[in-house]
Each structure stands twice: as C-alpha cells, then as structure tokens.
Amino acid sequence: xxxxxxxxxxxxxxxxxxxxxxxxxxxxxxxxxxxxxxxxxxxxxxxxxxxxxxxxxxxxxxxxxxxxxxxxxxxxxxxxxxxxxxxxxxxxxxxxxxxxxxxxxxxxxxxxxxxxxxxxxxxxxxxxxxxxxxxxxxxxxxxxxxxxxxxxxxxxxxxxxxxxxxxxxxxxxxxxxxxxxxxxxxxxxxxxxxxxxxxxxxxxxxxxxxxxxxxxxxxxxxxxxxxxxxxxxxxxxxxxxxxxx
Ligand SMILES: [Fe+2]
Numbered sequence: 021x022x023x024x025x026x027x028x029x030x031x032x033x034x035x036x037x038x039x040x041x042x043x044x045x046x047x048x049x050x051x052x053x054x055x056x057x058x059x060x061x062x063x064x065x066x067x068x069x070x071x072x073x074x075x076x077x078x079x080x081x082x083x084x085x086x087x088x089x090x091x092x093x094x095x096x097x098x099x100x101x102x103x104x105x106x107x108x109x110x111x112x113x114x115x116x117x118x119x120x121x122x123x124x125x126x127x128x129x130x131x132x133x134x135x136x137x138x139x140x141x142x143x144x145x146x147x148x149x150x151x152x153x154x155x156x157x158x159x160x161x162x163x164x165x166x167x168x169x170x171x172x173x174x175x176x177x178x179x180x181x182x183x184x185x186x187x188x189x190x191x192x193x194x195x196x197x198x199x200x201x202x203x204x205x206x207x208x209x210x211x212x213x214x215x216x217x218x219x220x221x222x223x224x225x226x227x228x229x230x231x232x233x234x235x236x237x238x239x240x241x242x243x244x245x246x247x248x249x250x251x252x253x254x255x256x257x258x259x260x261x262x263x264x265x
Contacts (some may be wrong), residue, residue, distance in 0.1 A: 053204055072125070077111060
C-alpha cells in the first residue's frame with residue numbers, strides 16, 4: 021500500500037482516537053526493533069512495520085464512545101470492539117491491499133495459539149506467523165501503556181507483562197517472539213519506546229492523550245519515513261536502565 025494512503029489512514033486514526041494512534045506508533049517501533057534483532061533484512065522489516073502501522077485500522081469503524089470509554093466495557097461493547105479485526109481486513113481489501121502479511125496481521129493479531137483468540141478461533145500453525153509474533157508485541161504494549169486506571173508505567177508494568185507473556189509462551193503466545201522481546205528488554209533497548217507518549221502523561225478521565233501532540237510527533241516520524249532513511253523511524257535510542265523509570 022502506498023505510504024501516502026497509510027499516512028492518510030493514520031491521520032484518521034489520530035483524529036478518532038489518540039490512544040490508538042500512540043499505541044500504533046509504539047508497536048511499529050517495537051516491530052522494527054524485534055524484527056531487526058531477528059536478523060530480517062530491511063525490506064522485510066519495512067513490510068512488517070507497514071502491517072504493524074495498519075493493524076488496528078478497523079477501529080476507524082468502531083464508535084468513539086466505545087473506543088474511548090474510560091470504564092469497563094460491557095460484553096456487548098467488547099463484542100463490537102472485537103469486530104475491528106474483520107472491519108480492518110475488509111476495508112484494506114476494498115482499498116486494493118493484497119500484501120498477505122498485512123492482511124494476515126490485521127485480521128489475526130488477536131488469535132492465540134490455544135485457539136482462545138478471535139475473530140476466527142485459529143490455533144497453533146493455523147495462525148499466520150507474522151500475526152502470531154505481532155500478538156506478543158501488541159499484548160506487551162496493551163499491558164504497559166497508560167490507562168485511566170494506570171496513570172504511570174515503568175519497569176514494574178513491563179516486568180509484569182513479560183512474566184505473563186512468558187507464562188503463556190507456547191500455549192497462548194509465540195515463544196520465539198516472547199524470547200526476543202524479553203531479551204531486548206533485558207538489554208534496556210525497549211525503555212525509550214515504553215515511555216513514548218506514555219511517560220507521566222496524565223490521562224484525563226475519558227479524554228485520552230493530547231491529540232495534537234500525537235499528531236505532531238506522528239508527522240515527524242512520517243517525514244523521516246518519507247525521506248527513506250535507513251531506519252524509517254529513526255535510530256533506536258538505547259537508554260541505560262535507571263534513566264527511564
Ligand atoms: Fe487490535
């Protein structure tokens with residue numbers, strides 16, 4: 021898919037829900053780091069990053085009142101949220117997207133190895149590899165991002181998330197992806213992403229993040245990407261443990 025179209029879609033996400041936009045940028049950055057550390061070449065890394073950027077695009081079609089609801093979702097609301105996988109997949113196909121990695125990741129990033137995920141209840145090798153690996157990153161970010169009930173994140177949240185991922189490695193989560201993510205965390209390489217739009221940003225009840233801030237930062241990242249820099253989202257900024265918590 022053309023970069024201009026991806027950027028236009030992201031602008032819509034930013035306007036609709038800044039929290040999803042911040043999540044999108046962080047998971048793209050984690051995807052870059054993890055796929056580079058897995059030894060993938062630049063084209064493969066970029067392909068996965070495009071897919072990561074688009075993974076929640078179906079949320080465009082979910083009502084804002086549900087996306088931004090500060091409290092617990094009802095069963096009916098959660099059922100609606102779950103449809104973002106199919107909605108995103110259908111939307112991209114209608115737009116002419118044919119890349120198998122992107123389509124698989126958008127549709128299947130909430131599947132789990134034991135078959136407990138959605139939307140298709142796939143299990144084990146039925147789940148496309150890229151989606152299975154990305155699910156680990158997506159889950160990690162969901163557990164380490166600022167929420168109304170979790171106003172600050174730090175190493176405590178990251179360690180809890182990694183413990184849960186390790187406990188589910190091989191049963192719910194792709195073990196290789198869990199191992200790669202844990203290794204990068206141990207090296208301190210995830211710290212700057214963990215705090216990206218996440219550190220000490222007070223979340224006003226129900227209002228999410230500061231949308232203009234996200235949009236400005238997103239545009240800067242897009243410009244780097246457009247310039248075709250070797251590392252499209254800029255070099256990974258490794259910070260030493262202790263600087264970020
Ligand atoms: Fe999702």
